[in-house]
Amino acid sequence: MLKPFSLSAIKEPYRIFFPFGILYLLWGTLLWLPQIWNAGTYPVLAHRYLMLNGFTATFIAGFLMTAVPKFSQTQTAHFKEVFLFFTITVLGLICAFLDYEKISYAASALQAGIILFFLSRRVMKRKVNPPYSFVFIFVGLLLWIISALMGILTQSEAFKNLHYEGSIAAIILGVGSRLVPGILGHVEIVQSQRAHYETDKPFLLTVPFYFYAMIFFFVMSYFLIGPIGIAIRAFIVVFVGLFFWKLYQLPKEKTTLSWSIWMSCWLILASFLLKVFWQDGVIHASHAFFFSGIVQLTLLIATRVLQSHGPKDKKLENLKILYVVTILIIFAGVTRVSAFIMPENYLRHLGYSSIILSIAVLLWAQRYLRYIKDL
Structure with a gap:
């Protein structure tokens, strides 16, 4: 029989994932420490995996698997969902240290897939709509999956950038557009957003058209090689920062x-x-x-x-x-x-x-x- 803390940790997965995320972050960071005394080859794949799929993905999973059931008033996380994500993360980490790049990409895709499936199930059964900015989260997870799968098939720099930066940036823009103004005290922005999404409309219809346009150009910017793509991406991030945050x-x-x-x-x-x-x-x-x-x-x-x-x-x-x-x-x-x-x-x-x-x-x-x- 599970103890009370174990039960609360499964219902609120941040209690499990945040400590492991910190361990992954410290591990990935301290991989560089020996370079001070003996500069030589460095474990790029293991470092990337620990930072993106260890620290970042684990914190994302902990936050979303806790917050989305509350936002949508649906069922909390199951043990098998938490355990599956944790297991895939560890298996991918082992492969990264063994320098099996394609398998680590596959593990990365599975991580995002588990989170996406978790969110989709809750949103489909929701009693209330989540914030419309969360559509950026779904886009980020899809980009994460696609770019990871393409990492198995190709060495394209565009997909690498999308995997290691674009997908995470999209998730940050999605989460941040709801949380940041609230934490900073800009209640008028939060109230304006709630007026959009707290309706009986289907979730996707609560998203303003310009928000879809912004997402489209953000994604396309990663396939426009050179200064144009970089400038478009910067413009969108600055726009979100100034007008949403x-x-x-x-x-x-x-x-x-x-x-x-x-x-x-x-x-x-x-x-x-x-x-x-x-x-x-x-x-x-x-x-x-x-x-x-x-x-x-x-x-x-x-x-x-x-x-x-x-x-x-x-x-x-x-x-x-x-x-x-x-x-x-x-x-x-x-x-x-x-x-x-x-x-x-x-x-x-x-x-x-x-x-x-x-x-x-x-x-x-x-x-x-x-x-x-x-x-």
Whole structure:
């Protein structure tokens, strides 16, 4: 018979996936640590898998498998759904370390497929519509599956970019367009969105036409090689940041969490604009997005999840430790992006960046992961 915590962990899978996500993040980060003393070959495939399919995918699964049943007022997660995702993730990780790239791509596709199937079942049985911006999440998951499958069949750079950046960016835009304005205190945006989707209309009919157009051009931008595609992509991200997240205004909710998220979101916009003006450094600019858009924003959103599902104490969102974590992640990102300046010490810079990022993650985990368990 399952203990109470085990039951709550299955019903709210973030309780399982967030701790494992932190372990994957630390593991993937510290793979670079030996480069400080002995620069040599580096485990690219294992690093990518740990960061995208370990940390990022696990946090996405934890958040969506917890939030969507609540948004749609449908059934919570089943044990088999949680177990299947966890198992596929571990099997893919083993294959990544064995350098079986095609099998790791297959595992990646299965991860996204499990999440997509989970969401689709809940949305089809929903009592109320989810936020219309969540259509971007479904698009992101489809892009994730398609790009992973194409990674098995081809070495196309377009599909690689779609897999490692585009699919995740789409999910962030979808989740962020509902959560970010709410956390920043822009209740008028949240109310306007709710007026659109809290109706008896089918979910897809609640999505404004211009939102579909924005999604179309975002996807197409990854197949327009060169400056045009990069510029279109940056324009869409900036548009979402300014008009959906209202970043041009200071947060109305004056907490450490809201200020940190506001800074993180501006850095996401900056990372996409950086590619427009620095096309020779696309790989470095992509890491700027990873640090600010994925690691930093993920930990901050997770802070809200842990607080609201755990002790329900808003003071936890106003702790100064969040500023320390934010500054350290930004510093780690700058260290990584600037590594190209000294090519002879490039790999050592990756090691230095990994130390800084690991400290930030450990500080956050030590303060907030304790609320995973029911109080």
